[in-house]
Amino acid sequence: xxxxxxxxxxxxxPKEVYKGGKNIPASNQKVYKLSSNENPLGASxxxxxxxxxxxxxxxxxxxxxxxxxxxxxxxxxxGALAADQFICGNSGSEIIDMLLRAFLNEGDEVIYSxxxxxxxxxxxxWYGAKQIDVPLKSPNYDLDIDGILKxxxxxxxxxxxxxxxxxxxxxxxxxxxxxxxxxxPKNILIVFDEVYRHFADAEDYVTALPYVKQGxxxxxxxxxxxxxxxxxxxxxxxxxxxxxxxxxxxxxxxxLLPLTSIEAAIGALNDHxxxxxxxxxxxxxxxxxxxxxxxxxxxxxxxxxxxxIIDPPLPEMxxxxxxxxEGIMVRPVxxxxxxxxxxxxIGTPEANHALISVLQKMKYV
Numbered sequence: 001x002x003x004x005x006x007x008x009x010x011x012x013x014p015k016e017v018y019k020g021g022k023n024i025p026a027s028n029q030k031v032y033k034l035s036s037n038e039n040p041l042g043a044s045x046x047x048x049x050x051x052x053x054x055x056x057x058x059x060x061x062x063x064x065x066x067x068x069x070x071x072x073x074x075x076x077x078x079g080a081l082a083a084d085q086f087i088c089g090n091s092g093s094e095i096i097d098m099l100l101r102a103f104l105n106e107g108d109e110v111i112y113s114x115x116x117x118x119x120x121x122x123x124x125x126w127y128g129a130k131q132i133d134v135p136l137k138s139p140n141y142d143l144d145i146d147g148i149l150k151x152x153x154x155x156x157x158x159x160x161x162x163x164x165x166x167x168x169x170x171x172x173x174x175x176x177x178x179x180x181x182x183x184x185p186k187n188i189l190i191v192f193d194e195v196y197r198h199f200a201d202a203e204d205y206v207t208a209l210p211y212v213k214q215g216x217x218x219x220x221x222x223x224x225x226x227x228x229x230x231x232x233x234x235x236x237x238x239x240x241x242x243x244x245x246x247x248x249x250x251x252x253x254x255x256l257l258p259l260t261s262i263e264a265a266i267g268a269l270n271d272h273x274x275x276x277x278x279x280x281x282x283x284x285x286x287x288x289x290x291x292x293x294x295x296x297x298x299x300x301x302x303x304x305x306x307x308x309i310i311d312p313p314l315p316e317m318x319x320x321x322x323x324x325x326e327g328i329m330v331r332p333v334x335x336x337x338x339x340x341x342x343x344x345x346i347g348t349p350e351a352n353h354a355l356i357s358v359l360q361k362m363k364y365v
Contacts, residue, residue, distance in 0.1 A: 011106070011128040032351040035331040037166070037196075037307050039229035040281055040348045043264075044274040047230060050267030054260045062259035069257070072266045073237060080209060085239050087248055088257060088265075092195050092223035092236035097123050099219055099238070102248045103157055103189060104129045111151055112160040113143060114337025115167055115309075117193065120160045130155070135337070141168040141301065145180050152185065159184070162193040164200055167333040167343040169303025174206040181216050188217065189244070195223040195236075196305040198275065199282050205304060212240055219244060226306065227278055228268035235261040282306045285346040292356045307345045309338060313362070316340050326358040 066088035073086045089095045096119055104110070106128030112120040113136050121131045134147040148159065161180075163172040172180075184190065192208040208220035219240040225231035235257065239245075268274070289308060293300045299311035312319035316332040319342060323330055331343045346352065 009128065011125060029327050031327045031329060032347055032354050033329045034345040034347050034351060034355060035329040035343075036231070037226060037305070037343075037345045038231050039226060039278055040285070040306075040346065040351065041229065041274070041278050043229035044268040044271040046271035046274070047228065047264040047268035050263040051233070051260050054263035057259060060259075061255055062257060063262060064254045066252070066257055066262070069237070069262050069265055072269050073239070076269045077209070077239075080213065081239055082242065084242050085212070085245050086237055087240075087245055087252060088235070088237040089252075090236070090257065090261070091225065091234040092193070092221045092238075093119055093123075094234075095221055095236050095238045096120070096191070096193075097126075098251065099189075099191065099248060100124055100127055100129070100158070102251055107155065108157040109153060109155040110158045110160070111148055111156060113148070115141070115165075115333065115341075116160065116162055116337060117166050118336055124158075129157070132156075133337075136165075136168065136170070141165070141170045143172055143176060143180070145176065145183075148180075149183060152188070156185075156188055158189050158191055160191045160193065163205070164194075164196040164303070164305040166193075166196070166305065167307070167309050167331075167336045167338055167341070168301060169305040169307060169309055170301065171200055171202060171205055171304040173202070173204040175204065177206060177211070181211060181218070186217065190216070190218045191221065192218050193221040195221060195226055197222070198227040198279055199286075199306045200304040201283065202304055208239075215241060217241070217244065224265050224268060227275055228265070228271075229274075229278070230261075230264055230268060233258075233261045233264050235265045281348065282346050285349065285352050288349075288352055289344075289346060289356070292359075296356075296359055298359065307343050309333065309341050309343050311340065312342045316342050322362060323355075323358060326361075328355050328358055 069088050070083040070086040074083050100123050104127040109130045109132055110124040111132045113134050124131050132151050134144050134151050137144050194207050197207050208218045211218045219238050221238050223236040300308050320332050333341050333343045
């Protein structure tokens, strides 16, 4: 049939689409947004000051490349990596899209483990890849190393790992990751999503940094949306080996990053007090909510992130709606591969207490 549809790509037929968390509704009701894992303290004051200053120059083009932000990241990593090992983009999600565009061909295979961040599968489909889901193991959401190894074929190009994982809050312990990377074929790229790394305090937690320094084929995804409070600016980065980064840089568009985002990100990296206060707020809130969930007999999973996943006492949508009626926004995560579960962001002390107050009323009234 000679229609425009005849030239559509078959693998782009409408399927699941990633849907972000809802925004706070317009009303006079006090609403605590605990649905999107945003920074409970807002944004870094140094980032805001830098953004305001940059806003006076938005009539001119931004930097042609991301080199200034990359150099700031070198300093943030205490010189552990060189500038040419970083790539910056408009959010961690865009970095994922960029690397998929760089490495995937139609028919290639991508492995991920549900429950996980939905863009791993959605974005892969954009490039005609076959998605292979090796689910996390019940009941603790552990990584199924043997299952992933068995799923590898000659067409496997990428494997997504996330630590801490969204939406479960679980992490991959160093001995597990050591074993895994030593058993993976050398022609497969490991995409290691560590956007929640600042909140992980387990003794055996590890980032991708030592593995990149050892020369493993690992790309570490990071974001300024969480710890740094710049979700609205859409800025992120990755780091990897120089060989992989210089290859990916071939598709990095000139003038890609807005001037305001560059300046805000550099300002945020330099605001060490804000980062320290953010982590302290999250860890304190995490300990408080853990104890309160136990008192209320609410099934939840230990977390290394700035959120919890829980098994609510009501069906997920009914539970979410009831909390919204009380001014608490939380997120059902069936879309992430966790049917019946709800994700709750750790907020300010005020927000956390409001949440527990509502849960107490729901539980016993």
